[in-house]
Amino acid sequence: MTESLVLAEVLGAHGIKGWVKVRPLVEDPTFLVGLQGLVLLPGSKMRSGASRDVKVISLRPQGRGWVAQLSGVEDRTLAEGLKGMELRGAADLLPELEDGDFYWRDLEGLRVWCESSDGLCLLGEIDYLLETGANDVLVVRPCEGSMDDKERLIPWLVDDVVREVDMQAGTVRVSWYTDV
Numbered sequence: 001m002t003e004s005l006v007l008a009e010v011l012g013a014h015g016i017k018g019w020v021k022v023r024p025l026v027e028d029p030t031f032l033v034g035l036q037g038l039v040l041l042p043g044s045k046m047r048s049g050a051s052r053d054v055k056v057i058s059l060r061p062q063g064r065g066w067v068a069q070l071s072g073v074e075d076r077t078l079a080e081g082l083k084g085m086e087l088r089g090a091a092d093l094l095p096e097l098e099d100g101d102f103y104w105r106d107l108e109g110l111r112v113w114c115e116s117s118d119g120l121c122l123l124g125e126i127d128y129l130l131e132t133g134a135n136d137v138l139v140v141r142p143c144e145g146s147m148d149d150k151e152r153l154i155p156w157l158v159d160d161v162v163r164e165v166d167m168q169a170g171t172v173r174v175s176w177y178t179d180v
Contacts, residue, residue: 008087013079014067032056043084
């Protein structure tokens with residue numbers, strides 16, 4: 001069975017013609033338009049709701065967010081009922097990445113090793129990533145064998161801080177501060 005990913009969240013209705021405000025959880029939301037195999041499911045904060053197959057007919061930026069026209073949603077009443085739903089799709093629907101690019105979900109759980117004057121020391125494992133304005137940030141939690149019990153925030157700055165990602169070995173090598 002293929003892993004199901006949340007690709008966007010429905011925030012509420014937009015206008016009177018069935019459009020919905022969405023929070024895309026992908027870097028380029030436009031790839032969702034016309035994509036086959038999408039499903040609307042109740043989000044984690046919803047008590048109930050029916051799942052349904054859906055297609056993104058149109059998607060556009062609106063203010064600081066995005067609005068979408070979904071198949072089968074032609075009026076505001078239907079759109080209001082979708083608030084809190086998640087737009088999900090199979091992981092294999094995601095575009096293929098170029099060498100050196102990674103999906104965040106693939107980095108979670110990798111062990112982070114830090115270059116120091118004493119060699120390499122284990123800082124911990126990537127728990128999740130944060131999107132900030134300037135750059136993404138690795139949230140590294142201590143794990144068995146890590147040098148201490150500190151959580152660290154490490155900027156995702158390739159070549160400057162992040163020196164190597166080895167998906168086969170399950171490791172990320174960084175040049176960062178071990179005393180912080």
